[in-house]
Amino acid sequence: MTDLTLSSGSRRGLLFRHRRSLAGALFVLPCVLFVVVFFLTPLIMTAWMSLHNWPLLGAHRFTGLANYRELAQDRAFWSALGFTFRYALLTTPLIFLVAFALAAIVERRVVGVGLLRTAYFLPVVVGLGTASVLWVWMLNAQVGVLNAIAQALHLTAEPIAYLDSPGSALLTTSLMIVWKTAGLSMLLLLVGLQAIPTYLYEAATIDGAGPWARLFRVTLPLMRRTFALALVLSVTGSLLAFDQFYILTHGGPQSSTVTAVFWIYNTSFGSFRLGYGSAMSLVLLVILVLISVAQLYLLRDDTEL
Amino acid sequence: MQHSRVLALTATFALASAAHAVTIDFWVRNDDAGFTQPLVKAFNASHATQVKLNIIPSAQFVAKFASAVAGGAAPDVVATDLVYLPAFAAAGQLTDITAQAKALPYYKTLSPSHLRLATYGSKLYGVPYSAEGSILLYNKDLFTKAGLDPNKPPTTFAEIQAYSKKITALGGGVKGFYFAGACAGCNAFTLLPLIWASGGDVLSSDGKSATVDSPAVRSALTLYKDLWNSGQIPQSAKADSGTDFLNAFTTGKIGMAGSGAFAIGTLKTKYPNVNFGVAPLPGQSGKSSSFAGGDTMAIPTGSKHPQEAFEFLSFCLSETVQVEQFAKNGSIPVRSDLAVNQYSKLDPRFVVPARAMAGGRTPYSTVYNDIFNSNTGPWLTMIQKAVFNGDVNGAVKEAQVSITKILAR
Numbered sequence: 222m223t224d225l226t227l228s229s230g231s232r233r234g235l236l237f238r239h240r241r242s243l244a245g246a247l248f249v250l251p252c253v254l255f256v257v258v259f260f261l262t263p264l265i266m267t268a269w270m271s272l273h274n275w276p277l278l279g280a281h282r283f284t285g286l287a288n289y290r291e292l293a294q295d296r297a298f299w300s301a302l303g304f305t306f307r308y309a310l311l312t313t314p315l316i317f318l319v320a321f322a323l324a325a326i327v328e329r330r331v332v333g334v335g336l337l338r339t340a341y342f343l344p345v346v347v348g349l350g351t352a353s354v355l356w357v358w359m360l361n362a363q364v365g366v367l368n369a370i371a372q373a374l375h376l377t378a379e380p381i382a383y384l385d386s387p388g389s390a391l392l393t394t395s396l397m398i399v400w401k402t403a404g405l406s407m408l409l410l411l412v413g414l415q416a417i418p419t420y421l422y423e424a425a426t427i428d429g430a431g432p433w434a435r436l437f438r439v440t441l442p443l444m445r446r447t448f449a450l451a452l453v454l455s456v457t458g459s460l461l462a463f464d465q466f467y468i469l470t471h472g473g474p475q476s477s478t479v480t481a482v483f484w485i486y487n488t489s490f491g492s493f494r495l496g497y498g499s500a501m502s503l504v505l506l507v508i509l510v511l512i513s514v515a516q517l518y519l520l521r522d523d524t525e526l
Numbered sequence: 527m528q529h530s531r532v533l534a535l536t537a538t539f540a541l542a543s544a545a546h547a548v549t550i551d552f553w554v555r556n557d558d559a560g561f562t563q564p565l566v567k568a569f570n571a572s573h574a575t576q577v578k579l580n581i582i583p584s585a586q587f588v589a590k591f592a593s594a595v596a597g598g599a600a601p602d603v604v605a606t607d608l609v610y611l612p613a614f615a616a617a618g619q620l621t622d623i624t625a626q627a628k629a630l631p632y633y634k635t636l637s638p639s640h641l642r643l644a645t646y647g648s649k650l651y652g653v654p655y656s657a658e659g660s661i662l663l664y665n666k667d668l669f670t671k672a673g674l675d676p677n678k679p680p681t682t683f684a685e686i687q688a689y690s691k692k693i694t695a696l697g698g699g700v701k702g703f704y705f706a707g708a709c710a711g712c713n714a715f716t717l718l719p720l721i722w723a724s725g726g727d728v729l730s731s732d733g734k735s736a737t738v739d740s741p742a743v744r745s746a747l748t749l750y751k752d753l754w755n756s757g758q759i760p761q762s763a764k765a766d767s768g769t770d771f772l773n774a775f776t777t778g779k780i781g782m783a784g785s786g787a788f789a790i791g792t793l794k795t796k797y798p799n800v801n802f803g804v805a806p807l808p809g810q811s812g813k814s815s816s817f818a819g820g821d822t823m824a825i826p827t828g829s830k831h832p833q834e835a836f837e838f839l840s841f842c843l844s845e846t847v848q849v850e851q852f853a854k855n856g857s858i859p860v861r862s863d864l865a866v867n868q869y870s871k872l873d874p875r876f877v878v879p880a881r882a883m884a885g886g887r888t889p890y891s892t893v894y895n896d897i898f899n900s901n902t903g904p905w906l907t908m909i910q911k912a913v914f915n916g917d918v919n920g921a922v923k924e925a926q927v928s929i930t931k932i933l934a935r
Contacts, residue, residue, distance in 0.1 A: 379699075382764055
């Protein structure tokens with residue numbers, strides 16, 4: 222704003238402004254192009270397809286809002302969405318508790334802490350699909366290492382089937398996801414923790430605050446933004462869950478672990494109904510946007526503007 | 527000088543012939559990779575037309591094929607699970623090869639199930655590529671130990687029950703029976719024949735209505751339920767999504783399990799210690815049946831070289847390929863006139879699936895995937911509810927409703 226008032230009226234200034242804004246546009250252009258090509262175009266195409274009876278193979282025809290009307294009454298989709306929310310409600314607090322504990326452990330500057338940080342973060346680097354396959358074989362009844370250990374220790378006579386009931390399938394998959402993703406949340410929380418200046422703790426201690434008071438009055442309020450970021454990432458990740466259930470439980474037993482994305486995948490590539498799948502994707506997108514906005518609003522930071 | 531002119535000449539010649547020879551794109555699902563690679567090699571060595579092989583993971587075959595078609599880059603030949611043929615043909619994606627196929631001298635010997643599935647609206651859209659028939663595997667050593675005759679496999683549901691009980695009684699982790707409780711496709715392959723052999727079916731013969739709510743379906747499910755409830759199937763079977771479909775039997779601790787011809791070769795080469803027998807899958811009271819599976823070859827409508835593509839199709843069906851490539855490597859020929867050959871004679875166990883194949887059945891449906899293959903579909907849901915929850919009646923009625931709903935879509 223300042224250089225605008227200074228140079229207004231002079232021709233050179235106008236040219237300069239013009240060139241500056243052109244340069245600015247050029248700098249954001251790659252990003253805009255990327256968003257247009259890889260986000261907006263597919264989004265508009267999805268919306269267009271959702272108005273059609275669009276099979277995976279063969280000709281499509283326009284059906285207006287028929288897909289959305291069917292969706293409103295599709296029990297399978299809404300129960301998949303319900304399961305997805307239950308899964309998110311189970312994993313999110315688990316991930317946060319574990320991540321916060323891990324962050325508290327690795328925040329201290331002691332010998333060997335680098336090793337711990339790496340160890341906790343390592344599962345994050347493994348792809349989700351790869352990690353799921355790894356667990357499939359670790360949990361396997363015939364050759365799995367977990368059962369081999371349990372049987373060698375005489376904890377169980379017959380191999381444990383970790384995925385054979387709706388409850389145990391959900392719990393096992395959730396634990397696998399906590400192992401897989403807690404490292405990332407830990408990293409985010411660690412950055413937040415280290416950003417709190419030590420003099421605040423010193424001041425609080427002088428004022429007579431104990432460890433719990435320091436945690437609740439200093440640490441947590443100052444980490445509000447970090448929490449918001451980690452929470453939105455974690456909740457979005459949980460609500461879009463697919464790979465882990467596709468690979469570990471295949472949606473079973475008895476379709477009890479089918480997530481929203483899993484059902485969209487099934488409809489699009491199992492039933493070959495791309496149009497209907499698109500309609501479900503859009504509904505899920507709207508729900509996700511609403512939830513993210515709500516989270517960011519609740520965890521907004523008014524302390525500085 | 528002389529030398530370089532010769533070189534130039536050969537180069538021109540090579541270029542000319544290369545421009546002349548057509549290269550066709552052949553897609554096959556990864557299960558077939560083993561016997562397809564040598565087959566393509568043999569074809570390329572003896573023909574001007576060259577085949578470029580593309581191996582596609584089974585689970586992604588339909589999606590990849592669809593995107594290739596949408597992108598105008600359809601392959602020239604596809605070989606995939608025969609159950610997809612009605613859906614592909616109904617979508618107008620396959621070339622009508624009725625006249626060419628019927629002109630083949632051995633047309634009448636081609637696997638009838640493959641041809642039936644490749645027929646849509648009285649036109650033929652594919653020919654068999656590979657054959658796979660479901661059978662009952664049983665462990666001869668366990669039969670002997672349990673005081674049973676290892677040369678008399680069960681022929682009725684009651685015999686399965688009785689034999690399984692005796693084998694389970696051996697103890698030490700040995701169980702009488704096995705099935706993969708969370709694998710939709712595995713059970714279509716091994717449980718449907720029990721229903722067929724008992725005189726029932728899940729779909730009507732035209733594939734347009736559901737016939738699940740029937741005594742034959744109930745009795746087959748009740749057999750599994752009773753075996754499960756009396757502890758004759760390992761607990762781990764409940765969550766097996768197919769990874770242990772064969773693995774469980776190879777441990778040597780399973781008395782009987784439904785399986786396919788593919789298992790014979792694997793058991794022979796990799797598990798020589800398992801002394802196994804092969805029998806037809808029985809019905810409730812004496813008959814037997816088999817799921818006639820395998821892959822079918824077809825020419826997508828987008829192919830620019832349908833003529834050369836058919837040349838490759840007929841090569842695959844030739845006696846040399848069927849016997850010297852397929853039978854020799856332990857798979858079943860797709861021509862009934864070659865079912866008994868010099869290699870099948872070496873091991874009579876190969877004859878059972880070959881015979882079963884010829885009399886085998888396959889559900890015909892454009893929504894096969896939805897009903898039978900999907901792990902969230904009505905077929906698997908019904909089995910799990912009937913066997914593990916013990917509610918055969920409720921499961922059957924629910925499946926009748928949900929299959930009817932899918933068929934009406």
